Amino acid sequence: MADNKKYYYIRLKENFFDSDEIKLLESIPNDGYKFSNILLKMYLKSLKYEGRLMFNERIPFNAEMLATVTGHSLGDVTRAIDMFKKFGLIEVLETGEIYMLDIQSFIGKTSTEADRIKAYRKNVEHQKQASVQMYDKRTPEIELEKEIDIETELKPEIKKEPTAYQKIVAVYEKNGFGLVSPIVSEKINDELKDFASESNEDEAVNIITKAMEIAALNSANNFNYVLAITKKWYNKKLFTLKAVEADELKNKSQKASRYGGRRNIVEPQLASVSEPVEEPERELPEWLTDAAKDL
Template sequence: MSDKQKKRYYWLKLKENFFEEDTIEWLEEQTNGKEYCLIYLKLCLKSLKTDGILARNVGNMLIPYDAETLSKITNSTVDTIKVAMDIFKKIGLIQILDGGEIYINQLNELVGSETEYAKQKRLQRAKTDNVQTLSSGCLENVAQSIELEKELEIRDKSIDILSDSSDDVPTEPPIYKKVIDYLNLKAKTSYRYQTKATQQKIKARLAEGFSEQDFYTVVDKKTQEWLDDADMQKFLRPETLFGTKFESYLNQLNSKPRQQGSYQRQSIREETMPESVTNPTPEAKLSKEEQAALDAQIAAWEASKK
């Protein structure tokens, strides 16, 4: 399959009653509500290829969008963006992740995608259906074509990482569960792999090209370093380990604990001290005349040295 055929197209799927849902209906009723709805849809479109996360990928870092950047994307004023984002957060349309990235909660339900190859095959089948009545032989050929198409899409890496559609072949158990179960085992924690924020962190790292084994390596290194440190234990959590510093953690050298030396107590030899040490003779005290003579002798010696 050529690179052109592998190219993936994304679109936003809205239910016919989208604007009749309580949340969207309430949003439209607010002052500038229709503009807020338009802003929300523009943000959904902007995050289609990043699985609902609004952030710029700069090197190995995810840089959250600020109000000024969002105003340029949506062609709205900064003040309008600030009010809109506050409302979106309060009514549950978005959430702010630990790294400051904006995550659109319902985007997975609104995304559709297909490869160029799938698009060509769909149009080809539609054309065939319109021209002739399918015989049993044609039906068999179409079924085989559909199976081939699904097999090729399963091999598409972008499906494995970014798509949660029913066309995917599920992994049993999913990578989220395996990674979080391993973290809980090593760090003696009890995190849930179903948490959306946790899954987004893992997805983001997979999208950057890291492997499943890399997650286990990071967990091993950081539990070895932090598990016995009362101040650092609290950072043995998904949002820290699998966040923007993931690559740094992965490439850090293993910190080996210092080996404690084994020392054998040596016997101490006891000796009898001389009588002059244990019972020293008191020093004789000089008389005034003797002290004066000694002082004069020292003064004369010092004068001779000048």
């Protein structure tokens, strides 16, 4: 008897594990390879609902359910979801639904691929703004299931603008700070939030990367040193790169003026050493003159 049922499956591109997101995930000490495994299993679980992690039409997967179906601990799954959000791999709505943002990039080649990806992203944003559960109101087709085929053939990848967090991580690694630990990752996000609330996200990135460059120039490749710099700027209400640079210029000017004043006092004395000065002839006392005549 023929098996007419269709099965869901994925075929990953050969460079899947070479992406920046996967490399950053797997570089996290102790948990990295768990996270990439959890991510793959979440992709698989989302196939049936085209990128939505749903147990059925009405119930979304939560962390506890994902821990059960992926075979990982609740703590690992919770940390993984948090990292996926930071890396821009998933979107979690207030209703609890999880959208796998990259799943549409993996779907097989079609003539309307760009339109499909655009429509999917638009739908996620709409659901996020509305903060309501989305139910598929289309009439289900009897005895027919959708098959998502992730092709292995190479195709142009959609260029994504790196997030503010990813820009900072890139500068962090470029300047020899090492790999980003979960603790450092949390501190980066805290600094981003604090400075962005006072100006904007771009300026927050500029401020933090500037502090890292200063730390690297001083051979202090430690994020606590960076935090000391940003704390000083925050307390001085310097929330833009322009304000920081103006403050540095002011400090340099004050130092130059202070040390310049000292040089004005010392320089005449230095000149008397470097340039010989003829001493005037001194008149001898009268008693010494008379004594000299007697000699």
